[in-house]
Amino acid sequence: MSSSEPGTSPSAAPRMDERTGAARLRSLPTRLLSLAATHSDRLVNEGLAAADARKWHFAVLATLEESGPASQAELSRRTGIYRSDLVSVINELTDRGLVERAPDPADRRRNVITMTERGRARFARLDELVTELEDEVLAPLGPAERDQLARLLARLVDHHARRDG
Amino acid sequence: MSSSEPGTSPSAAPRMDERTGAARLRSLPTRLLSLAATHSDRLVNEGLAAADARKWHFAVLATLEESGPASQAELSRRTGIYRSDLVSVINELTDRGLVERAPDPADRRRNVITMTERGRARFARLDELVTELEDEVLAPLGPAERDQLARLLARLVDHHARRDG
DNA sequence: TACTAACGTTAGTTGGACCAACGAAATGTG
DNA sequence: CACATTTCGTTGGTCCAACTAACGTTAGTA
Numbered sequence: 538m539s540s541s542e543p544g545t546s547p548s549a550a551p552r553m554d555e556r557t558g559a560a561r562l563r564s565l566p567t568r569l570l571s572l573a574a575t576h577s578d579r580l581v582n583e584g585l586a587a588a589d590a591r592k593w594h595f596a597v598l599a600t601l602e603e604s605g606p607a608s609q610a611e612l613s614r615r616t617g618i619y620r621s622d623l624v625s626v627i628n629e630l631t632d633r634g635l636v637e638r639a640p641d642p643a644d645r646r647r648n649v650i651t652m653t654e655r656g657r658a659r660f661a662r663l664d665e666l667v668t669e670l671e672d673e674v675l676a677p678l679g680p681a682e683r684d685q686l687a688r689l690l691a692r693l694v695d696h697h698a699r700r701d702g
Numbered sequence: 703m704s705s706s707e708p709g710t711s712p713s714a715a716p717r718m719d720e721r722t723g724a725a726r727l728r729s730l731p732t733r734l735l736s737l738a739a740t741h742s743d744r745l746v747n748e749g750l751a752a753a754d755a756r757k758w759h760f761a762v763l764a765t766l767e768e769s770g771p772a773s774q775a776e777l778s779r780r781t782g783i784y785r786s787d788l789v790s791v792i793n794e795l796t797d798r799g800l801v802e803r804a805p806d807p808a809d810r811r812r813n814v815i816t817m818t819e820r821g822r823a824r825f826a827r828l829d830e831l832v833t834e835l836e837d838e839v840l841a842p843l844g845p846a847e848r849d850q851l852a853r854l855l856a857r858l859v860d861h862h863a864r865r866d867g
Numbered sequence: 868t869a870c871t872a873a874c875g876t877t878a879g880t881t882g883g884a885c886c887a888a889c890g891a892a893a894t895g896t897g
Numbered sequence: 898c899a900c901a902t903t904t905c906g907t908t909g910g911t912c913c914a915a916c917t918a919a920c921g922t923t924a925g926t927a
Protein backbone atom coordinates (compact mmCIF):
# COMPACT_ATOMS: atom_id res chain seq x y z
CA MET A 538 0.00 0.00 0.00
CA SER A 539 0.95 3.64 -0.59
CA SER A 540 4.45 3.33 -2.06
CA SER A 541 6.74 2.94 0.90
CA GLU A 542 9.55 4.23 -1.27
CA PRO A 543 10.64 7.77 -0.55
CA GLY A 544 11.55 9.95 -3.47
CA THR A 545 8.93 8.57 -5.80
CA SER A 546 6.47 11.26 -4.80
CA PRO A 547 6.62 14.50 -6.79
CA SER A 548 4.76 16.44 -4.09
CA ALA A 549 6.26 19.73 -2.99
CA ALA A 550 5.46 19.26 0.70
CA PRO A 551 7.27 16.50 2.54
CA ARG A 552 5.28 13.45 3.50
CA MET A 553 3.99 13.76 7.02
CA ASP A 554 5.94 10.82 8.35
CA GLU A 555 9.17 12.16 6.95
CA ARG A 556 9.13 15.50 8.66
CA THR A 557 11.52 16.41 11.39
CA GLY A 558 11.79 18.91 14.22
CA ALA A 559 9.02 21.38 14.73
CA ALA A 560 7.44 20.71 11.35
CA ARG A 561 6.81 17.18 12.51
CA LEU A 562 5.58 18.54 15.80
CA ARG A 563 3.00 20.64 14.01
CA SER A 564 1.71 17.70 12.02
CA LEU A 565 1.70 15.10 14.79
CA PRO A 566 -1.75 13.52 14.84
CA THR A 567 -1.81 13.07 18.60
CA ARG A 568 -0.95 16.72 19.06
CA LEU A 569 -3.54 17.86 16.54
CA LEU A 570 -6.05 15.68 18.30
CA SER A 571 -5.31 17.31 21.63
CA LEU A 572 -5.43 20.82 20.24
CA ALA A 573 -8.60 20.25 18.27
CA ALA A 574 -10.28 18.71 21.29
CA THR A 575 -9.23 21.61 23.48
CA HIS A 576 -10.74 24.15 21.11
CA SER A 577 -13.82 22.06 20.57
CA ASP A 578 -14.39 21.48 24.27
CA ARG A 579 -14.02 25.13 25.05
CA LEU A 580 -16.55 26.17 22.44
CA VAL A 581 -19.04 23.52 23.49
CA ASN A 582 -18.62 24.16 27.19
CA GLU A 583 -19.01 27.89 26.81
CA GLY A 584 -22.03 27.48 24.61
CA LEU A 585 -23.71 25.12 27.01
CA ALA A 586 -22.74 27.19 30.05
CA ALA A 587 -24.46 30.18 28.48
CA ALA A 588 -27.63 28.07 28.50
CA ASP A 589 -27.06 26.93 32.10
CA ALA A 590 -26.10 23.43 30.99
CA ARG A 591 -23.09 21.19 30.76
CA LYS A 592 -21.89 18.45 28.47
CA TRP A 593 -22.92 15.78 30.95
CA HIS A 594 -26.42 17.17 31.22
CA PHE A 595 -26.88 16.64 27.54
CA ALA A 596 -25.35 13.18 27.66
CA VAL A 597 -27.63 12.02 30.45
CA LEU A 598 -30.77 13.52 28.94
CA ALA A 599 -29.96 12.01 25.55
CA THR A 600 -29.55 8.59 27.10
CA LEU A 601 -32.78 8.84 29.05
CA GLU A 602 -34.58 10.07 25.95
CA GLU A 603 -33.52 7.04 23.99
CA SER A 604 -33.69 4.23 26.53
CA GLY A 605 -36.08 5.48 29.18
CA PRO A 606 -35.54 5.43 32.95
CA ALA A 607 -32.27 3.97 34.18
CA SER A 608 -30.20 3.54 37.30
CA GLN A 609 -27.22 5.78 37.91
CA ALA A 610 -24.84 2.89 37.35
CA GLU A 611 -26.40 2.25 33.99
CA LEU A 612 -26.24 5.90 33.05
CA SER A 613 -22.63 5.88 34.08
CA ARG A 614 -21.86 3.00 31.75
CA ARG A 615 -23.71 4.45 28.80
CA THR A 616 -22.43 7.99 29.04
CA GLY A 617 -18.92 7.28 30.26
CA ILE A 618 -19.36 9.56 33.25
CA TYR A 619 -17.79 8.17 36.40
CA ARG A 620 -20.43 7.09 38.82
CA SER A 621 -18.91 9.34 41.46
CA ASP A 622 -19.23 12.37 39.20
CA LEU A 623 -22.67 11.37 38.10
CA VAL A 624 -24.05 12.12 41.56
CA SER A 625 -23.67 15.87 41.21
CA VAL A 626 -24.86 15.80 37.61
CA ILE A 627 -28.11 14.16 38.68
CA ASN A 628 -28.33 16.65 41.53
CA GLU A 629 -28.08 19.53 39.08
CA LEU A 630 -30.68 17.99 36.81
CA THR A 631 -33.12 17.40 39.66
CA ASP A 632 -32.54 20.93 40.94
CA ARG A 633 -33.67 22.16 37.55
CA GLY A 634 -36.64 19.80 37.52
CA LEU A 635 -35.42 17.94 34.45
CA VAL A 636 -35.19 14.48 35.97
CA GLU A 637 -36.47 12.73 39.06
CA ARG A 638 -34.49 10.48 41.35
CA ALA A 639 -36.45 7.79 43.16
CA PRO A 640 -35.38 4.63 44.96
CA ASP A 641 -35.96 1.46 42.96
CA PRO A 642 -38.40 -0.76 44.88
CA ALA A 643 -37.19 -3.80 42.96
CA ASP A 644 -33.58 -3.25 43.98
CA ARG A 645 -33.13 -0.93 46.90
CA ARG A 646 -29.49 -0.26 46.10
CA ARG A 647 -30.54 1.51 42.96
CA ASN A 648 -32.04 4.86 42.15
CA VAL A 649 -34.29 5.13 39.16
CA ILE A 650 -33.67 8.28 37.15
CA THR A 651 -36.64 9.40 35.10
CA MET A 652 -36.89 12.31 32.74
CA THR A 653 -39.67 14.80 33.44
CA GLU A 654 -41.81 16.55 30.86
CA ARG A 655 -39.75 19.62 31.42
CA GLY A 656 -36.65 17.53 30.90
CA ARG A 657 -37.87 16.40 27.52
CA ALA A 658 -38.53 19.95 26.42
CA ARG A 659 -35.18 20.99 27.75
CA PHE A 660 -33.46 18.23 25.86
CA ALA A 661 -35.09 19.32 22.63
CA ARG A 662 -33.71 22.80 23.12
CA LEU A 663 -30.27 21.57 24.07
CA ASP A 664 -30.29 19.33 21.05
CA GLU A 665 -30.67 22.33 18.78
CA LEU A 666 -28.02 24.23 20.66
CA VAL A 667 -25.60 21.34 20.35
CA THR A 668 -26.26 21.20 16.64
CA GLU A 669 -25.28 24.84 16.36
CA LEU A 670 -22.17 24.31 18.42
CA GLU A 671 -21.15 21.32 16.35
CA ASP A 672 -21.56 23.48 13.32
CA GLU A 673 -19.34 26.12 14.78
CA VAL A 674 -16.63 23.63 15.67
CA LEU A 675 -16.72 21.95 12.26
CA ALA A 676 -17.12 25.21 10.37
CA PRO A 677 -14.09 24.77 8.11
CA LEU A 678 -15.20 21.32 6.94
CA GLY A 679 -17.80 20.36 4.36
CA PRO A 680 -20.51 17.76 5.03
CA ALA A 681 -18.58 14.86 3.51
CA GLU A 682 -15.48 15.80 5.44
CA ARG A 683 -17.41 15.99 8.68
CA ASP A 684 -18.73 12.52 8.13
CA GLN A 685 -15.30 11.26 7.32
CA LEU A 686 -13.82 12.84 10.42
CA ALA A 687 -16.54 11.37 12.60
CA ARG A 688 -15.99 7.94 11.13
CA LEU A 689 -12.24 8.02 11.64
CA LEU A 690 -12.60 9.24 15.19
CA ALA A 691 -15.23 6.61 15.92
CA ARG A 692 -12.81 3.91 14.77
CA LEU A 693 -10.17 5.23 17.14
CA VAL A 694 -12.53 5.53 20.07
CA ASP A 695 -13.92 2.08 19.41
CA HIS A 696 -10.51 0.52 19.27
CA HIS A 697 -9.23 2.06 22.46
CA ALA A 698 -12.47 1.66 24.38
CA ARG A 699 -12.25 -2.08 23.94
CA ARG A 700 -8.72 -2.20 25.25
CA ASP A 701 -9.17 -0.48 28.61
CA GLY A 702 -12.78 -1.47 29.07
CA MET B 703 -16.86 7.05 -2.28
CA SER B 704 -18.00 10.21 -0.57
CA SER B 705 -20.98 11.06 -2.76
CA SER B 706 -21.97 14.27 -1.08
CA GLU B 707 -25.57 13.76 -2.17
CA PRO B 708 -27.89 12.53 0.54
CA GLY B 709 -30.44 9.93 -0.40
CA THR B 710 -28.31 8.38 -3.09
CA SER B 711 -26.57 6.17 -0.57
CA PRO B 712 -28.09 2.74 0.01
CA SER B 713 -26.43 2.47 3.41
CA ALA B 714 -28.42 0.78 6.14
CA ALA B 715 -27.28 3.10 8.92
CA PRO B 716 -28.99 6.48 9.21
CA ARG B 717 -27.02 9.52 8.24
CA MET B 718 -25.16 10.90 11.19
CA ASP B 719 -26.96 14.20 11.28
CA GLU B 720 -30.34 12.57 11.33
CA ARG B 721 -29.86 10.51 14.44
CA THR B 722 -31.57 11.25 17.70
CA GLY B 723 -31.12 10.49 21.38
CA ALA B 724 -28.17 8.44 22.49
CA ALA B 725 -27.38 7.24 18.99
CA ARG B 726 -26.72 10.83 18.07
CA LEU B 727 -24.74 11.23 21.25
CA ARG B 728 -22.49 8.38 20.25
CA SER B 729 -21.80 9.87 16.84
CA LEU B 730 -21.38 13.49 17.89
CA PRO B 731 -18.10 14.70 16.41
CA THR B 732 -17.26 16.93 19.35
CA ARG B 733 -17.80 14.04 21.72
CA LEU B 734 -15.74 11.66 19.61
CA LEU B 735 -13.05 14.29 19.46
CA SER B 736 -12.97 14.55 23.24
CA LEU B 737 -12.94 10.82 23.77
CA ALA B 738 -10.31 10.15 21.15
CA ALA B 739 -8.11 12.89 22.57
CA THR B 740 -8.50 11.51 26.09
CA HIS B 741 -7.40 8.05 25.03
CA SER B 742 -4.62 9.41 22.89
CA ASP B 743 -3.33 11.72 25.60
CA ARG B 744 -3.30 8.95 28.13
CA LEU B 745 -1.33 6.62 25.90
CA VAL B 746 1.17 9.29 24.96
CA ASN B 747 1.58 10.60 28.48
CA GLU B 748 2.10 7.15 29.93
CA GLY B 749 4.56 6.24 27.21
CA LEU B 750 6.56 9.40 27.73
CA ALA B 751 6.39 9.17 31.51
CA ALA B 752 7.90 5.69 31.30
CA ALA B 753 10.87 7.36 29.61
CA ASP B 754 11.00 10.16 32.19
CA ALA B 755 9.65 12.70 29.72
CA ARG B 756 6.54 14.72 29.07
CA LYS B 757 4.73 16.06 26.03
CA TRP B 758 6.13 19.51 26.58
CA HIS B 759 9.67 18.25 26.75
CA PHE B 760 9.30 16.85 23.30
CA ALA B 761 7.66 20.01 22.01
CA VAL B 762 10.41 22.25 23.31
CA LEU B 763 13.21 20.03 22.09
CA ALA B 764 11.63 19.71 18.68
CA THR B 765 11.37 23.46 18.38
CA LEU B 766 14.94 24.02 19.45
CA GLU B 767 16.11 21.32 17.06
CA GLU B 768 14.50 23.03 14.13
CA SER B 769 15.03 26.70 14.86
CA GLY B 770 18.01 26.79 17.18
CA PRO B 771 18.30 28.73 20.44
CA ALA B 772 15.31 30.82 21.45
CA SER B 773 13.96 32.87 24.31
CA GLN B 774 11.30 31.41 26.56
CA ALA B 775 8.70 33.77 25.19
CA GLU B 776 9.46 32.56 21.70
CA LEU B 777 9.28 28.93 22.74
CA SER B 778 5.99 29.69 24.38
CA ARG B 779 4.58 31.09 21.17
CA ARG B 780 5.83 28.28 19.00
CA THR B 781 4.82 25.39 21.22
CA GLY B 782 1.62 26.83 22.63
CA ILE B 783 2.82 26.29 26.19
CA TYR B 784 1.87 29.12 28.50
CA ARG B 785 4.90 31.12 29.42
CA SER B 786 4.15 30.58 33.08
CA ASP B 787 4.13 26.82 32.63
CA LEU B 788 7.21 26.92 30.47
CA VAL B 789 9.33 27.90 33.46
CA SER B 790 9.09 24.51 35.10
CA VAL B 791 9.46 22.70 31.79
CA ILE B 792 12.78 24.47 31.18
CA ASN B 793 13.74 23.70 34.76
CA GLU B 794 13.12 20.01 34.18
CA LEU B 795 15.09 20.05 30.96
CA THR B 796 18.05 21.83 32.54
CA ASP B 797 17.93 19.44 35.48
CA ARG B 798 18.40 16.62 32.98
CA GLY B 799 21.16 18.49 31.18
CA LEU B 800 19.20 18.65 27.93
CA VAL B 801 19.11 22.41 27.53
CA GLU B 802 20.92 25.38 29.01
CA ARG B 803 19.38 28.59 30.24
CA ALA B 804 21.54 31.70 29.98
CA PRO B 805 20.73 35.40 30.14
CA ASP B 806 20.69 37.12 26.77
CA PRO B 807 23.36 39.85 26.73
CA ALA B 808 21.59 41.58 23.84
CA ASP B 809 18.31 41.85 25.76
CA ARG B 810 18.69 41.37 29.44
CA ARG B 811 15.02 40.60 29.97
CA ARG B 812 15.42 37.41 27.99
CA ASN B 813 16.86 34.00 28.64
CA VAL B 814 18.43 32.15 25.77
CA ILE B 815 17.55 28.47 25.79
CA THR B 816 20.06 26.30 23.98
CA MET B 817 19.95 22.57 23.40
CA THR B 818 22.94 20.61 24.62
CA GLU B 819 24.57 17.70 22.84
CA ARG B 820 22.85 15.42 25.27
CA GLY B 821 19.60 17.17 24.48
CA ARG B 822 20.01 16.40 20.80
CA ALA B 823 20.61 12.74 21.50
CA ARG B 824 17.68 12.70 23.85
CA PHE B 825 15.44 14.27 21.25
CA ALA B 826 16.41 11.61 18.73
CA ARG B 827 15.35 8.91 21.16
CA LEU B 828 12.13 10.65 22.08
CA ASP B 829 11.40 11.11 18.42
CA GLU B 830 11.45 7.36 17.92
CA LEU B 831 9.37 6.79 21.00
CA VAL B 832 6.78 9.28 19.84
CA THR B 833 6.64 7.53 16.49
CA GLU B 834 5.83 4.29 18.26
CA LEU B 835 3.19 5.94 20.40
CA GLU B 836 1.59 7.58 17.39
CA ASP B 837 1.47 4.18 15.80
CA GLU B 838 -0.24 2.72 18.81
CA VAL B 839 -2.84 5.47 18.92
CA LEU B 840 -3.57 5.26 15.21
CA ALA B 841 -3.38 1.48 15.11
CA PRO B 842 -6.84 0.92 13.64
CA LEU B 843 -6.20 3.27 10.71
CA GLY B 844 -4.27 2.70 7.52
CA PRO B 845 -1.62 5.12 6.24
CA ALA B 846 -4.00 6.99 3.94
CA GLU B 847 -6.57 7.31 6.69
CA ARG B 848 -3.99 8.63 9.10
CA ASP B 849 -3.01 11.30 6.64
CA GLN B 850 -6.61 12.19 6.08
CA LEU B 851 -7.31 12.43 9.77
CA ALA B 852 -4.26 14.62 10.31
CA ARG B 853 -5.30 16.91 7.50
CA LEU B 854 -8.85 17.30 8.76
CA LEU B 855 -7.68 17.97 12.29
CA ALA B 856 -5.11 20.45 11.05
CA ARG B 857 -7.87 22.36 9.28
CA LEU B 858 -9.88 22.54 12.49
CA VAL B 859 -6.92 23.61 14.61
CA ASP B 860 -5.90 26.19 12.06
CA HIS B 861 -9.35 27.68 11.89
CA HIS B 862 -9.83 27.98 15.62
CA ALA B 863 -6.29 29.09 16.34
CA ARG B 864 -6.84 32.14 14.17
CA ARG B 865 -10.00 33.09 15.98
CA ASP B 866 -8.74 33.23 19.56
CA GLY B 867 -5.16 34.10 18.64
C1' DT C 868 -25.19 -18.71 57.07
C1' DA C 869 -21.03 -16.20 55.18
C1' DC C 870 -18.88 -14.30 51.11
C1' DT C 871 -18.83 -11.61 47.21
C1' DA C 872 -20.34 -8.13 44.19
C1' DA C 873 -23.00 -4.04 42.88
C1' DC C 874 -24.87 0.52 44.07
C1' DG C 875 -24.85 5.42 45.49
C1' DT C 876 -22.14 8.61 47.85
C1' DT C 877 -18.29 11.35 49.94
C1' DA C 878 -13.90 12.99 49.77
C1' DG C 879 -9.99 13.13 47.83
C1' DT C 880 -5.82 13.36 44.16
C1' DT C 881 -3.71 14.54 39.87
C1' DG C 882 -2.82 17.12 35.84
C1' DG C 883 -3.81 20.52 32.28
C1' DA C 884 -5.18 25.05 30.89
C1' DC C 885 -5.24 29.42 32.24
C1' DC C 886 -4.99 34.12 34.74
C1' DA C 887 -3.10 38.07 37.74
C1' DA C 888 0.50 40.53 39.09
C1' DC C 889 5.16 41.46 40.09
C1' DG C 890 10.13 43.55 39.20
C1' DA C 891 13.46 44.17 35.70
C1' DA C 892 14.51 45.70 31.36
C1' DA C 893 13.48 47.45 26.74
C1' DT C 894 10.95 50.40 23.62
C1' DG C 895 8.04 53.99 22.15
C1' DT C 896 6.22 58.96 22.55
C1' DG C 897 6.09 63.59 24.05
C1' DC D 898 15.66 63.94 27.97
C1' DA D 899 11.49 62.13 30.75
C1' DC D 900 7.48 59.27 30.95
C1' DA D 901 4.37 55.78 29.63
C1' DT D 902 3.85 51.40 27.61
C1' DT D 903 5.27 46.90 26.55
C1' DT D 904 7.85 42.65 26.99
C1' DC D 905 10.04 39.05 29.69
C1' DG D 906 10.64 35.59 33.28
C1' DT D 907 8.65 34.22 37.40
C1' DT D 908 5.50 33.26 41.35
C1' DG D 909 1.43 31.82 43.01
C1' DG D 910 -2.51 30.97 42.35
C1' DT D 911 -7.64 29.29 40.15
C1' DC D 912 -10.73 26.17 37.73
C1' DC D 913 -12.21 21.99 35.77
C1' DA D 914 -12.09 17.18 34.06
C1' DA D 915 -10.59 12.58 34.83
C1' DC D 916 -9.85 9.44 38.05
C1' DT D 917 -9.28 6.67 42.70
C1' DA D 918 -10.33 4.99 47.47
C1' DA D 919 -13.27 3.79 50.72
C1' DC D 920 -17.68 3.31 53.12
C1' DG D 921 -22.47 1.74 54.29
C1' DT D 922 -26.29 -0.48 52.14
C1' DT D 923 -28.37 -4.03 49.57
C1' DA D 924 -28.53 -8.22 46.45
C1' DG D 925 -27.15 -12.42 44.72
C1' DT D 926 -24.53 -16.85 45.60
C1' DA D 927 -22.07 -20.88 47.66
